[in-house]
Amino acid sequence: MRQIRLNAFDMACVGHIQHGMWTHPRDRSSDYTSLDHWVSLARLLEKGLFDGLFLADILGVYDVYEDSPAPSLRGAVQIPLIDPMALVPAMAHATTNLGFGVTCNLAYEPPFLFARRMATLDHLTNGRIGWNIVTGYLDSAARAMGFAGQMAHDDRYDLADEYMAAVYQLWEGGWQDDAVVRDRAAGVYTDPAKVRAVHHHGKQFHIDAVPLWEPSPQRTPVLYQAGASDRGRVFAALHAECVFVNGSTRANVRRIVSDLRARSAPRPMQAFVGCSVVTGRTEKEARDLLEDYRRHASVEGALAHAGSSLGIDFARFGMDEPIDASESQAVRSNVEAIAAALGQGWTRRDLIDRFVLGSRQPPIVGSPDQVADALMLWVEEGDVDGFNLSRTVMPECLETFIALVVPVLQERGVYKTGYAPGTYRQKLFGAGDRLPDGHPAASVRWKG
Numbered sequence: 001m002r003q004i005r006l007n008a009f010d011m012a013c014v015g016h017i018q019h020g021m022w023t024h025p026r027d028r029s030s031d032y033t034s035l036d037h038w039v040s041l042a043r044l045l046e047k048g049l050f051d052g053l054f055l056a057d058i059l060g061v062y063d064v065y066e067d068s069p070a071p072s073l074r075g076a077v078q079i080p081l082i083d084p085m086a087l088v089p090a091m092a093h094a095t096t097n098l099g100f101g102v103t104c105n106l107a108y109e110p111p112f113l114f115a116r117r118m119a120t121l122d123h124l125t126n127g128r129i130g131w132n133i134v135t136g137y138l139d140s141a142a143r144a145m146g147f148a149g150q151m152a153h154d155d156r157y158d159l160a161d162e163y164m165a166a167v168y169q170l171w172e173g174g175w176q177d178d179a180v181v182r183d184r185a186a187g188v189y190t191d192p193a194k195v196r197a198v199h200h201h202g203k204q205f206h207i208d209a210v211p212l213w214e215p216s217p218q219r220t221p222v223l224y225q226a227g228a229s230d231r232g233r234v235f236a237a238l239h240a241e242c243v244f245v246n247g248s249t250r251a252n253v254r255r256i257v258s259d260l261r262a263r264s265a266p267r268p269m270q271a272f273v274g275c276s277v278v279t280g281r282t283e284k285e286a287r288d289l290l291e292d293y294r295r296h297a298s299v300e301g302a303l304a305h306a307g308s309s310l311g312i313d314f315a316r317f318g319m320d321e322p323i324d325a326s327e328s329q330a331v332r333s334n335v336e337a338i339a340a341a342l343g344q345g346w347t348r349r350d351l352i353d354r355f356v357l358g359s360r361q362p363p364i365v366g367s368p369d370q371v372a373d374a375l376m377l378w379v380e381e382g383d384v385d386g387f388n389l390s391r392t393v394m395p396e397c398l399e400t401f402i403a404l405v406v407p408v409l410q411e412r413g414v415y416k417t418g419y420a421p422g423t424y425r426q427k428l429f430g431a432g433d434r435l436p437d438g439h440p441a442a443s444v445r446w447k448g
């Protein structure tokens with residue numbers, strides 16, 4: 001069996017996926033404004049040989065449920081929230097191998113500014129930065145940026161295609177690899193013959209610019225993508241190296257992942273599925289812990305989150321009224337994942353029954369062996385490479401996972417016992433620092 005990849009799935013906020021967990025007396029997620037919190041998390045993940053820390057992000061408040069931000073504010077549902085990119089340098093400084101997959105919304109920022117910040121992070125992390133490419137799904141974010149509402153679902157992907165063409169040029173097309181000579185005797189830092197302006201003139205963006213930054217280890221960050229609608233898959237197949245798929249059923253995830261792999265072939269694609277784990281030394285210990293955590297789960301928080309990410313105000317539906325989400329302009333693959341898990345004609349009651357720990361993602365619960373069995377089944381039957389592991393009570397959920405489950409996976413020969421050398425891309429794919437030939441970023445590379 002293939003080696004299992006692990007990312008911790010987190011966000012620069014208090015309540016991320018499992019809502020209400022912050023009310024648990026042992027939870028430390030409200031320390032999210034302290035660098036110590038992030039540095040100790042990064043060190044912990046590196047101790048557990050995690051491949052990466054995957055940071056989600058949004059730019060608007062969840063205000064669809066009850067047509068108000070109040071439920072989200074009350075329950076700390078991804079608000080308050082700070083900028084994930086700013087956390088990376090401190091964590092990178094405290095670690096050597098951990099990768100950082102940071103979500104950044106491309107819809108509201110000029111490509112040049114974003115490309116420079118990413119290149120800066122690629123330098124500062126020594127080639128350990130990744131980007132989860134998102135275009136957003138919140139009208140509240142669009143209004144915050146001065147628009148009446150967000151662009152239609154498929155138009156957002158068209159915008160993203162053009163954005164990618166622009167940032168590839170900025171990262172790959174302006175500087176030759178050996179442009180920086182640092183020749184003190186000759187007084188030449190950069191050979192001007194090896195640096196050029198790049199030009200992009202499209203529907204949305206016009207760029208004539210010399211990129212300001214010197215080539216970074218990976219140039220283009222490792223590219224993640226997390227939308228799996230029809231249009232989203234076309235985008236992912238063209239650009240993404242890793243995809244993040246919502247856990248629904250193993251059969252449904254397998255269908256999505258096989259389709260994505262077929263579309264991106266011969267380029268390899270790594271697939272991560274979202275999951276949460278509650279474990280203990282024995283099954284009983286795990287079940288007791290689940291009951292303890294469960295007393296803190298917030299149904300209101302879960303409805304506020306689901307309302308915005310599915311684009312449906314559940315307050316408008318009776319408990320047993322079938323929910324029609326066919327017109328959703330939010331995350332369509334989330335709508336599909338819920339229909340796959342709950343069956344067509346699902347209701348608000350069905351959804352609430354699924355909220356075990358305050359989200360649509362029911363946890364895997366059991367002894368370390370049982371958890372390892374479940375993860376391996378996902379890899380085999382869901383055809384995934386690894387997991388984006390959501391937090392429950394922090395940091396004990398990760399400490400326990402690393403102390404108890406990681407050794408079992410290692411004993412079974414499905415988890416590494418040391419890091420591979422090199423950049424994030426090299427560690428994940430075992431090949432070069434740069435995107436391979438055949439990827440659109442490689443076609444704009446200036447080799448001189």
Ligand SMILES: Cc1cc2nc3c(=O)[nH]c(=O)nc-3n(C[C@H](O)[C@H](O)[C@H](O)COP(=O)(O)O)c2cc1C
Pocket residue numbers: 055056057058059103105133134135136137153225226227228229230231232233244245246274330331332333334
């Ligand atoms: C598992 C998963 C995680 C996602 N995480 C984020 C995120 O952190 N921030 C964000 O703006 N969009 C996020 N999205 C939304 C998608 O990236 C995407 O831009 C979108 O809304 C459309 O998805 P679709 O093609 O499935 O309809 C996520 C989607 C999925 C399925």
